[in-house]
Amino acid sequence: MLKVMQNLDRRYLYALLILAVALPFFFNVPMTVPATQSTESLYDKIESLPAGSFVLFGGDWSAGTRGENRPQSEVLIRHMMRKKLRFALIAFADPQGKTLMQDIAVQFQSQYGYREGVDWVNWGWRVASGQENFLKALAQDVLTTAGTDIHGAQVATLPVMQGIRTGRDFSLIIDVTGTASYQAYIQFLQGPCKVPMALGTTAVMAPEAFNYLDSGQLSGMLNGVQGAYEYEQKLGIEGRATRAGLSLSFAHLLIIGMILLGNGAMLMERRQQKRASGDRS
Amino acid sequence: MHSSFFHPVTGIARFAWYAGAVAFSVLIIFLLQLVPQRFRRYVILSATFVGGLFYALEFLLPVHLMRTKADPLHMGNFLTPYLVPFGVFTQIVFAATVGLGVINMLQVHGKRLIRRGKDSAFSLAFLISFALMLLVTLLKKVHPNAINANYYRLLFDGALQSLDATMFSVVAFYIVSAAYRAFRVRSPEATMLLVTAILVMLGQIAIGILLTSFLPKTGVWHNLRFEIIRDWILRKANAPSIRAIQFGLGIGSLAVALRIWLGLERGSYFENQG
Numbered sequence: 001m002l003k004v005m006q007n008l009d010r011r012y013l014y015a016l017l018i019l020a021v022a023l024p025f026f027f028n029v030p031m032t033v034p035a036t037q038s039t040e041s042l043y044d045k046i047e048s049l050p051a052g053s054f055v056l057f058g059g060d061w062s063a064g065t066r067g068e069n070r071p072q073s074e075v076l077i078r079h080m081m082r083k084k085l086r087f088a089l090i091a092f093a094d095p096q097g098k099t100l101m102q103d104i105a106v107q108f109q110s111q112y113g114y115r116e117g118v119d120w121v122n123w124g125w126r127v128a129s130g131q132e133n134f135l136k137a138l139a140q141d142v143l144t145t146a147g148t149d150i151h152g153a154q155v156a157t158l159p160v161m162q163g164i165r166t167g168r169d170f171s172l173i174i175d176v177t178g179t180a181s182y183q184a185y186i187q188f189l190q191g192p193c194k195v196p197m198a199l200g201t202t203a204v205m206a207p208e209a210f211n212y213l214d215s216g217q218l219s220g221m222l223n224g225v226q227g228a229y230e231y232e233q234k235l236g237i238e239g240r241a242t243r244a245g246l247s248l249s250f251a252h253l254l255i256i257g258m259i260l261l262g263n264g265a266m267l268m269e270r271r272q273q274k275r276a277s278g279d280r281s
Numbered sequence: 282m283h284s285s286f287f288h289p290v291t292g293i294a295r296f297a298w299y300a301g302a303v304a305f306s307v308l309i310i311f312l313l314q315l316v317p318q319r320f321r322r323y324v325i326l327s328a329t330f331v332g333g334l335f336y337a338l339e340f341l342l343p344v345h346l347m348r349t350k351a352d353p354l355h356m357g358n359f360l361t362p363y364l365v366p367f368g369v370f371t372q373i374v375f376a377a378t379v380g381l382g383v384i385n386m387l388q389v390h391g392k393r394l395i396r397r398g399k400d401s402a403f404s405l406a407f408l409i410s411f412a413l414m415l416l417v418t419l420l421k422k423v424h425p426n427a428i429n430a431n432y433y434r435l436l437f438d439g440a441l442q443s444l445d446a447t448m449f450s451v452v453a454f455y456i457v458s459a460a461y462r463a464f465r466v467r468s469p470e471a472t473m474l475l476v477t478a479i480l481v482m483l484g485q486i487a488i489g490i491l492l493t494s495f496l497p498k499t500g501v502w503h504n505l506r507f508e509i510i511r512d513w514i515l516r517k518a519n520a521p522s523i524r525a526i527q528f529g530l531g532i533g534s535l536a537v538a539l540r541i542w543l544g545l546e547r548g549s550y551f552e553n554q555g
Contacts, residue, residue: 249488
């Protein structure tokens with residue numbers, strides 16, 4: 001029995017994981033959790049911006065990390081819209097980012113009375129390999145470097161860009177990503193233009209980003225779905241992250257449970273073997 | 282001087298510039314093809330060196346006040362005005378490399394399909410998917426009606442996004458299986474790793490945080506809350522180690538960048554082509 005507990009067929013594990021992730025979606029169990037310091041700082045940063053401030057929003061994710069990055073993008077865009085901030089969307093890491101971010105902004109714009117071109121703009125996708133050079137140029141001259149939006153309109157002619165000339169005119173930079181794209185923002189835009197920056201990242205990438213939080217180069221951070229979940233609670237909304245929170249908990253508890261099961265069985269087996277060898281001697 | 286070349290062009294003149302740019306690019310590619318094989322290495326080396334030298338000098342040379350239309354408080358040197366055209370130029374060059382990548386993919390999969398080689402079914406799937414996505418996207422651009430928008434949505438949301446998300450989700454199954462089999466308390470180090478992993482996981486989920494929510498929000502006992510322990514592990518134990526690794530990586534990247542810039546790097550572009 002102890003051997004079986006240590007070597008369960010992986011198909012049972014897979015089935016348990018499917019249940020742990022899927023079943024919680026059928027139940028609505030509200031859980032109030034305190035926001036971590038990094039989430040709190042990001043919320044406070046956006047709250048402190050006056051209406052009309054301009055935010056550069058990097059959507060550097062694709063469907064692969066949609067589970068974590070989409071709730072983060074949604075909750076941050078909703079907060080910016082609630083605060084009446086202007087924003088520009090841009091993607092480097094993946095061409096999908098352009099379309100995915102456009103969908104989110106369009107989804108919420110009518111709810112907050114936003115109009116594309118007037119309150120927000122999507123600059124589209126730029127090739128990731130040239131991100132550093134593009135950001136260096138953007139810091140110097142936003143309108144010429146950004147060029148056109150995803151509909152082909154010259155961004156210089158759009159009302160949303162009024163008063164935005166150089167990187168120093170940004171009030172905040174946010175990058176939501178499952179990659180290290182935020183590091184180029186820090187090196188070539190945040191630092192040289194002395195603009196505050198925040199990050200939304202997948203839980204697996206977050207440990208690297210804590211260095212930048214400690215150094216003050218990042219003003220706040222959303223760490224995985226949990227970060228978005230905490231942010232939704234700060235905003236008082238029940239979005240994607242709240243719905244996914246219970247699934248996330250159950251999946252993690254399953255992993256912890258299986259680790260404890262395997263180790264418990266191994267330790268008991270060792271004890272039995274010790275006893276058996278003691279009896280023989 | 283740079284503003285006479287690098288400024289937005291609209292109207293009919295734009296198409297003349299497009300045609301000129303295409304003709305110029307074709308001429309350059311033609312001239313590059315004429316360069317003997319053994320000299321191509323030096324063309325690549327020169328382009329790399331000039332590109333690197335521009336950014337190095339722009340960063341290192343002293344700056345002074347340079348008023349521009351965009352920024353009256355602009356600081357820079359004589360190279361700074363060229364940052365914008367250089368930034369746009371690199372986007373164009375890299376976009377062209379994406380195009381080269383597409384041509385390469387079509388060549389590789391096309392050949393495999395014609396030869397009916399191993400896994401040619403996957404090549405066929407790639408070519409059909411590529412052609413379909415291209416066709417539907419072009420249709421949506423040229424005739425942006427509801428039908429074409431729905432076709433696009435079907436392929437982008439229904440196929441691409443779902444497949445991409447599925448590919449990534451599969452990792453979760455491997456993690457559960459691997460964690461169950463590999464995380465065993467066989468040594469003090471492994472035990473420490475296991476305890477740390479469990480504490481971080483509990484601090485990362487709502488149920489875990491709620492388990493210790495009865496503890497006070499201030500004082501000594503507050504430090505035993507799972508989310509506080511997780512933060513301590515990530516920020517005090519983990520971050521310094523990562524910082525040290527990043528310092529090493531940074532120095533390594535600098536060395537590699539210097540080798541590439543000065544043409545000292547060994548590799549296909551610098552040796553085999555020569």
